[in-house]
Amino acid sequence: MPHDAEAIAEQVFTALADPSRRAILATLASRGPVTATDLAARLPITRQAIAKHLALLAEAGLVTAEPGERRRVRYRLRSAPMQVAQQFLAALARDWDRPLEALTEHLDRRARKAAATPPEEARGCHD
């Protein structure tokens, strides 16, 4: 399993790019640890394909196999790598451009409003 954040995130995004693997992760997230046989029964994916996807997910650190007899091994979701990927998504999702434009517009609007309604004493000068 890689140790630097970017490599971890890359494996997460690779894992999530495949619909079968997303379905496997979603099943583990909602139902808890299950065996490969359970997954094959629940999902429209062959037992062989599930084994292949589980191996990739384990390599990415997204699932761990509980110790047990081969056919009874249960796979458990491991969300730590997701949190690393989520950090990157958080930075990309933070939008400062729009709020700063809104701030500038707000200050312009205020200034225009102030110019349109001069204070009493200023008006007094012109009378």
Add this chain to the structure above:
Amino acid sequence: MGFPDRIERTVEIAHPPGEVWAALTTAEGLAAWFGNEATIDLRPGGSARMSWSSGFMVDMRVGRVEEPTTFGFTWQIYGLPKKDPRRTYVEFTLEPTDAGTRLTVVESGFAQLPPDAYRTAYDGNSEGWASELGELVSYLDAA
């Protein structure tokens, strides 16, 4: 790293620092351009909150208050669960210019914990849950 720990923007604003400061640090100002509603207790350690008509809400903790040059706060990391204690730090810096104000915003802390710390923190957490659930199960089994 291909991903940022820190986001930085600078804008030139044609209004004096005092007005920009008010827009950043008062409930009325924040509600006018940032959130739809806002509350703020403007002192270091004070609480602030912004909410939007969509129902989205964010809690902030005021950090630096140095009128009219520096305003800093921490808030929740976008996309993480509300209870997650990790926060990013946002700091606004206002510099007077001939035309008005140069405003810089820096948000930092997106990668505040190295992966190992994540692993420790998270694994500790999930084991905690697993053992608590285990205790509940044995309690119910014994009953």
